[in-house]
Amino acid sequence: MVFVFKTNINSLSKVKKVTPKLNQLFPNSKWNFDLEDCDNILRFECKDDIIEKVIFLMKVIGFECEPL
Incomplete structure (x- = not known):
């Protein structure tokens, strides 16, 4: 399944802050941020x-x- 979220994470420094926690809690998931999107999208697979x-x-x- 693919899940899409709107976030207020709008910089690489903020992505770096959440990366260890996302990797730790969701080790079998693929995820990424689209900071160029107006909604600062987080996609989870x-x-x-x-x-x-x-x-x-x-x-x-x-x-x-x-x-979303």
Whole structure:
């Protein structure tokens, strides 16, 4: 499944801040940010429904995130 989120992560330094946490919590997933998109898209490719987990993680570390 592919999940798409709108975020407020708009720089590489912010991506670097969340990268270790995303890799740790979702080791079997592929993900990437599209910082050129106006919604600063985060795309996840994984087998499980991870929407609530991603939103919770992003809020805990201080970022906004909502599914599209």
